[in-house]
Amino acid sequence: MKPLANFIMRGYSPATLVTTVAGLLSWLMPLIGIISSAAVGLVTLRQGMRAGAVLLGTATLASGLIAWLGLGSAWIGLGMLLALWLPIWGLSAILRTTRSLNLTAQLAALGGVVIVLSVHLLVGDPALYWRELIEPLRQALLADGLVDAETSQALFTRLAQWMTGAVAAALVLQYLVSLLLARAWQAQLYNPGGFGAEFKALSVGTPVGVLFVLCLAWGLSAPGLGLDLVPVLGLLLLLHGLAVVHRLHELRRAHLGWLIALYVLLVLFMPQMGLLLISLGLIDLWANIRARVAQQVSGTGKS
Structure with missing residues (x-):
């Protein structure tokens, strides 16, 4: 590139x-x-x-x-x-x-939050809007005999509840990936190694973790705005988790194959690996795993 x-x-x-x-x-x-x-x-x-x-x-x-x-x-x-x-x-x-990559990532996520809030203000009930929008797809699947009526009803109802947050998170993800790619290009041309160090130090901030937990609890108890904000905030925590993995990989001087395997698993098993990385990001916000491992490595004379 x-x-x-x-x-x-x-x-x-x-x-x-x-x-x-x-x-x-x-x-x-x-x-x-x-x-x-x-x-x-x-x-x-x-x-x-x-x-x-x-x-x-x-x-x-x-x-x-x-x-x-x-x-x-x-x-x-x-x-x-x-x-x-x-x-x-x-x-x-x-x-x-x-x-500040941290601040920029937070502001990108804030844009996703604004999108979610705007949809709720303009549409009223986004889940109902999405349900009507994807209903022709459900009918087509029913006509082809690919799903049964009861299963498809439950599946598409659940899908409609997540669509607003998923679309907002997808937009934020696209912008952040583009920004990270641009930053990586800049580092390759003018500051070799600079982007790696910057990304490995990424921290989205404790308030993001708190908001994520609150919105998750709110969304699980009463699907609506809280549930729509979960994917946007979760995306930040996923990036935080990836930054933790890259920093630990560097500190432990692990083989490159471990990172390749991580990204392969992330593509093949996105929901499960995404939740794992989000959990890792949440834990690091309070436990500061990277600093602890760095101290341990330094203490053993490996860095």
């Missing part, structure tokens, strides 16, 4: 090319959107808000023009500006100014 980062930093033309092409391709392959956002983040982190804003303008114009020529509508460019580029530009500007 370093050659791509080098190409982006050659000037506005290559940066606009990568941002625009990756952004348009994200309509077919959503994960490509991370590269598009990361390009905006890299320019903003390295050159500042003004340079990032110029890139936003050129990429929006270019994508709008391409969309107009190909599809007859330039609104796609504006949509990508609002959905892909503007949030990461803001987060990158905050990270550049504060130099």
Whole structure:
């Protein structure tokens, strides 16, 4: 990925090319959107808000023009500006100014909380809204004989209860992954090793842990707003847990295979591994596992 980062930093033309092409391709392959956002983040982190804003303008114009020529509508460019580029530009500007990955991650999650609150204010009962929206899918599955009526009713009702929080958490995850990728590119080009140390020290803060526990208890007792906030706050704790694992891996000088296995398991068994990492993040907020292990390692003369 370093050659791509080098190409982006050659000037506005290559940066606009990568941002625009990756952004348009994200309509077919959503994960490509991370590269598009990361390009905006890299320019903003390295050159500042003004340079990032110029890139936003050129990429929006270019994508709008391409969309107009190909599809007859330039609104796609504006949509990508609002959905892909503007949030990461803001987060990158905050990270550049504060130099605090912890604060930036918290503010990203705050954006997810605002999304959840906005949906509740605008829709009233998000679960009912999602239930009506996904009902055609349930009917199609019933018609094909893939599920029975009773099981599908319970499954889709439960799914509808989690949809608002899951969508908000997915957006926050996309922005944070794009930001972390941009930060990693910046470190590769200008400060080798800097990103690793920064990520391994990530701590989302005790208040996040407290809010997560309170919202979880609230959501389990009465599904609604509390339950919708759980995925957003849980995402921060999951990242915290990953940071703990990476730091412990470094302190214990474990084989790289352990980290690879962790990410493979995270993809294959997301709910279970996600809960495990969230629990690890919660424990570290109060027990400070990384500091304790660092003291033990230092005491034995291994660092």
